[in-house]
Amino acid sequence: MSAFPHPQRYQQMQYRRCGRSGLKLPAISLGLWHNFGDSTRVDNSRELLRYAFDRGITHFDLANNYGPPPGSAESNFGRILREDFHGLRDELVISTKAGYTMWDGPYGDWGSRKYLIASLDQSLKRMGLEYVDIFYHHRPDPETPLEETMRALDQVVRQGKALYAAISNYPADRAAEAIAILRDLGTPCLIHQPRYSLFERTPEQGLLATLGDSGVGCIAFSPLAGGVLTDRYLQGIPQDSRIASGSQFLKENQLTPEKMAKVAQLQALAQSRGQKLAQMALRWVLRDGRVTSVLIGASKTTQIDDAVAMLDQPELTPEELETIEKILV
Numbered sequence: 001m002s003a004f005p006h007p008q009r010y011q012q013m014q015y016r017r018c019g020r021s022g023l024k025l026p027a028i029s030l031g032l033w034h035n036f037g038d039s040t041r042v043d044n045s046r047e048l049l050r051y052a053f054d055r056g057i058t059h060f061d062l063a064n065n066y067g068p069p070p071g072s073a074e075s076n077f078g079r080i081l082r083e084d085f086h087g088l089r090d091e092l093v094i095s096t097k098a099g100y101t102m103w104d105g106p107y108g109d110w111g112s113r114k115y116l117i118a119s120l121d122q123s124l125k126r127m128g129l130e131y132v133d134i135f136y137h138h139r140p141d142p143e144t145p146l147e148e149t150m151r152a153l154d155q156v157v158r159q160g161k162a163l164y165a166a167i168s169n170y171p172a173d174r175a176a177e178a179i180a181i182l183r184d185l186g187t188p189c190l191i192h193q194p195r196y197s198l199f200e201r202t203p204e205q206g207l208l209a210t211l212g213d214s215g216v217g218c219i220a221f222s223p224l225a226g227g228v229l230t231d232r233y234l235q236g237i238p239q240d241s242r243i244a245s246g247s248q249f250l251k252e253n254q255l256t257p258e259k260m261a262k263v264a265q266l267q268a269l270a271q272s273r274g275q276k277l278a279q280m281a282l283r284w285v286l287r288d289g290r291v292t293s294v295l296i297g298a299s300k301t302t303q304i305d306d307a308v309a310m311l312d313q314p315e316l317t318p319e320e321l322e323t324i325e326k327i328l329v
Helices: 042-054 072-084 113-127 146-158 172-185 207-214 257-272 277-286 301-310 318-328
Strands: 015-017 024-026 028-031 059-061 093-098 132-137 162-168 189-193 217-220 293-296
Touching (some): 028 042, 042 072, 042 301, 093 113, 146 172, 257 277, 277 301
Parallel strands (some): 028 293, 217 293
């Protein structure tokens, strides 16, 4: 068995500064949204985490409700961290979030100080950590005053339970308000995590500009649109696919003939570049210097290999970017 961790791991990855902070993140980060809960063999999760770190992926992204069931991704990650990453904590950036339903009653959801602080305490216990590097509010709360939510993030940073405060799924206007509040509190917002892909362009409607102007990083989740921006569904729906398993996040009716025709054209363009569609889709998200990192999910080590290999492939040319825009119209 080869030595772990790989001695050349940092030579395989690009690291990008997160906004105007002192923190750098790998261009490719690993999300534990799927494939790390109790429904997945822990040995497979262990292999993916070790393999990712060997390729220079230092950032692992979690949330309190990741599983299934909720909480199990953090528990399994904590076990693997203790058993396989002993002595490596200071080489890792670990993030978690709170904001979606986690437990019954009025204190297990949204954005109150009560919920956020209790949730982070539970997350730290599940992972066996004294602190996380990044703690996110996972989604905006339409009822709790934004000042209360941001003061909770400020509090956990001052208590040493998190090193950085962050937000996710905030539209541009609410993100600007949150960033301003955190700045005034003296705990700058480190990063925002939006959904961003060739098929989800909402961040371009003011959010990326707000982040760039404010010196806040951006890490894109679902850059492959849940697997649609791969060659996986071009010939139908595989039996072992997320759709076939009844996923609530990707439904068969989302694969419309119009969308799949666009996927086929994007696939042809990627092949003309000598790469896979997934690699081109990741390169497209990273084309914007305001994007610090892309979050990939993985069920196989080959998916990690493909993502990391993309970093050595050519940038998209202006002509190719124009072709992509014409395809997506």
